[in-house]
Amino acid sequence: MTYEPPVTDYDYIVENCTCAFCGCNCDDLDYLVKDNHVVAVRHACRLGASKIMEDMDQRLLVPMIRDENGELKEVDWDTALDKAAEYIANSIRPVFYGWSETSTECMKEGVALGEYIGAVLDNQATICHGPSLQAVQNAGYPIQTLGEVQNRADMIVYSGSNAMNSHPRHMARYAVFCRGYFRQRGRFDRTVVTMDPKFSDTAKCSDKWIGFEQNGDYGFYNAIRAVLRGKELYQDVISGIPKEDIYELAEEMKNAEFGVLFFGLGLTHTLSKQRNIDIAIKMVQDLNKYSKWGLTPMRGHFNVNGFNIFMAFECGFAFGVDYCRGYPRYMMGETNTIDLLVRKEPDCFMVIAADPGAHFPNGANQHLANIPVIQIDIHWGPSTELADVVLPGSFIAVECAGTSYRMDGVPIYMKKAIDKPEKKPVVMTNGLSVN
Amino acid sequence: MHYANTYLEKPVVPDVKITGEGTTDVLKCMLNTGSDIYQGACKKRGSTLKEEYKNASGTCYMDPRDMAKLGVNNWDTVLVKTDFGEVVVNCAVSRDAPHEGTVFICKGPWANTIVSHDTYCCSDPTYKGIRCTVEKTDRKVLLMADLMRWVYKKYVDEEDDDVVENMDSLGELPVYHGRKWEELIDHDL
Numbered sequence: 057m058t059y060e061p062p063v064t065d066y067d068y069i070v071e072n073c074t075c076a077f078c079g080c081n082c083d084d085l086d087y088l089v090k091d092n093h094v095v096a097v098r099h100a101c102r103l104g105a106s107k108i109m110e111d112m113d114q115r116l117l118v119p120m121i122r123d124e125n126g127e128l129k130e131v132d133w134d135t136a137l138d139k140a141a142e143y144i145a146n147s148i149r150p151v152f153y154g155w156s157e158t159s160t161e162c163m164k165e166g167v168a169l170g171e172y173i174g175a176v177l178d179n180q181a182t183i184c185h186g187p188s189l190q191a192v193q194n195a196g197y198p199i200q201t202l203g204e205v206q207n208r209a210d211m212i213v214y215s216g217s218n219a220m221n222s223h224p225r226h227m228a229r230y231a232v233f234c235r236g237y238f239r240q241r242g243r244f245d246r247t248v249v250t251m252d253p254k255f256s257d258t259a260k261c262s263d264k265w266i267g268f269e270q271n272g273d274y275g276f277y278n279a280i281r282a283v284l285r286g287k288e289l290y291q292d293v294i295s296g297i298p299k300e301d302i303y304e305l306a307e308e309m310k311n312a313e314f315g316v317l318f319f320g321l322g323l324t325h326t327l328s329k330q331r332n333i334d335i336a337i338k339m340v341q342d343l344n345k346y347s348k349w350g351l352t353p354m355r356g357h358f359n360v361n362g363f364n365i366f367m368a369f370e371c372g373f374a375f376g377v378d379y380c381r382g383y384p385r386y387m388m389g390e391t392n393t394i395d396l397l398v399r400k401e402p403d404c405f406m407v408i409a410a411d412p413g414a415h416f417p418n419g420a421n422q423h424l425a426n427i428p429v430i431q432i433d434i435h436w437g438p439s440t441e442l443a444d445v446v447l448p449g450s451f452i453a454v455e456c457a458g459t460s461y462r463m464d465g466v467p468i469y470m471k472k473a474i475d476k477p478e479k480k481p482v483v484m485t486n487g488l489s490v491n
Numbered sequence: 492m493h494y495a496n497t498y499l500e501k502p503v504v505p506d507v508k509i510t511g512e513g514t515t516d517v518l519k520c521m522l523n524t525g526s527d528i529y530q531g532a533c534k535k536r537g538s539t540l541k542e543e544y545k546n547a548s549g550t551c552y553m554d555p556r557d558m559a560k561l562g563v564n565n566w567d568t569v570l571v572k573t574d575f576g577e578v579v580v581n582c583a584v585s586r587d588a589p590h591e592g593t594v595f596i597c598k599g600p601w602a603n604t605i606v607s608h609d610t611y612c613c614s615d616p617t618y619k620g621i622r623c624t625v626e627k628t629d630r631k632v633l634l635m636a637d638l639m640r641w642v643y644k645k646y647v648d649e650e651d652d653d654v655v656e657n658m659d660s661l662g663e664l665p666v667y668h669g670r671k672w673e674e675l676i677d678h679d680l
Binding site for chain 2: 060077102103105106107109110111112113114115117118120122123126127128129130182183184186187190218220221222224253254255256257270271321322324325326327329330375376388389390392394395398411413414415416417418419420421422424425434435436437438440441442477
């Protein structure tokens, strides 16, 4: 990459904005605004800056519906909303999926509609940290805030998570390089361990890399638990790791003053799924016999945690909530989007601030080709290629304000920085103008 | 007007030259999918129709020893097959090598075509640890819109894969009847 000069041509700066990308919700960003458009972002990581300085080529600004030739056509809001309402009203098993990249205020309206219609409400947790949420119900949730990590933690473990790629400021702002009240020297006061079959970018800047074999996570955590409980390991190599290394690591973890385990999708997407997280939570519980330990799931979208907290508060279940009987029901593997789609159950699918086209497996997406899909989003994405009604939204944390929940469950208010891109009014043939 | 630039045509990969014709036609591997920073930056900017997204997301990162077995170089095309489907992607030397026997494709429409939808009643599909085969191919990597049309065929009548694959490309800009953003926004961007 070449050197790029700093951006000096801007009208004004909006300070202390909140990033709407990942679960870190960095709330110290400065937007450089010119002509009501963000031209540069200070303090953000590559991902956050990229999202905020969006690609206007693919920005959705007008409502669209599919015509009889299968092509999207611009229509006015009333027509598009009527069409969407018609699809929803005529369906028996609608699914409202998404919600993670929007504000909690929006979810409030969504759950009201879902309850009225008898829909299934689900969010991206179903394809990322769903097993973690199930494990939390099985085994508990020994969590701490990221502020505690910054000020106290002297041992950081990343497991199945590549923070340098998916949460680039996590290490800098909350966990590893930052200075804290009890960790005045920052990185030098902390030990960083990465557990990942891949020698990831996070592993490259860690003190220790535990490269256990693929799908070996369950066995490896059980081995650490056995050692923590004073048992002897009979095998010489467990999940590709020599037993001496496991003894050494367990000793190191016991002697930490304040340790934190951050785990990502490396644990939830492999074969043992929620059992991996079960055992990781139990390992943290075992470690608490010796020292202070906590854990935090590395949540992906900036408000994926918000939907889970909001739904748990509203109806008692974190995700995959089925209102078809008029009261909330939840059953892992039954009322979750992927399982529903694979069983070809839904007959109407509404996508709100999500992209199933980019993130669902083929086997699930095939059913979206058979049913009407309504998309509410800000950019033209893979889901638009499958959508029958497209409703443009506003960019939360840039064009409108809202509340989101950080990965540790701290609610953060995201302020508005610029106005939504203006639209010229359409002059209809009868002389009336719309939006 | 000068913008800060977040655009990158291709992910940065180790510049390793693989020599030789290769020793095998079909390589058996383990497939992992997930995100990386190039894919994330491109997807979240919204540039999913662009060539950039195709290079960031539709690329199979391989160990250089595996590439030598197949006789492929950076940005050649390979066909990846699993029990759940097949897709043509670019191949490139992994930044996280060595991991012989394992290939990595970033999440996105290309990876979706071949990952397992089995949730084992745990809500979460098995995106990682899928057995796959990798082979050299002459077919080209499809752009996102073309790929979605090829895989799901929601708005084409044709059922034949080969015919849909060779249809006219939908291109790198949204295809719809209506006003584009340049016409909609007053100020000069």
